[in-house]
Amino acid sequence: MVCIATFYSHFGAMRFKKDCDGWGIQAKLMPVPRDLSSSCGTCVRYESDTACPTGNWPEEMEQAVAVMEGGYQAIWRAEHG
Template sequence: MKYIATFYSHFGAIRFKKLCEAHDISAKVMPVPRDLSSSCGTCVKCDGELVALGKIHTDEVEQIVEITHAGYRIIYQAKDS
């Protein structure tokens, strides 16, 4: 499965990428696709198993979506988004 995570800050995106890599999950920092909104314009696209939300600093994550053949499916969304 492939996922895109959006963030409130660039720092959050970099921190998430490092967390993915620490769990042997391939991750890439990139601009947010137009279909998704983001406060900072930076997202992380990752492959494989998603890091358990309990290990993610959710105060930095705006949303996490799964990339599907039909578009995006929201996995996590911050309450204030």
């Protein structure tokens, strides 16, 4: 599954990318696509068998979406923010 995670801060995105690297999950930092909004403008595109590779959504994460043909499907969105 290909997912995009957006964050409240650039630091949060960088930390999640580093964590993905440590778990052997293919991930890259990139600008947030226009169809998605983000507080910081940076997202992480990652590939994983599960939507949440960590088991817990990081506190810095704003939302996670699955990349689908023709758009995105919401997976998770923070309740705070």
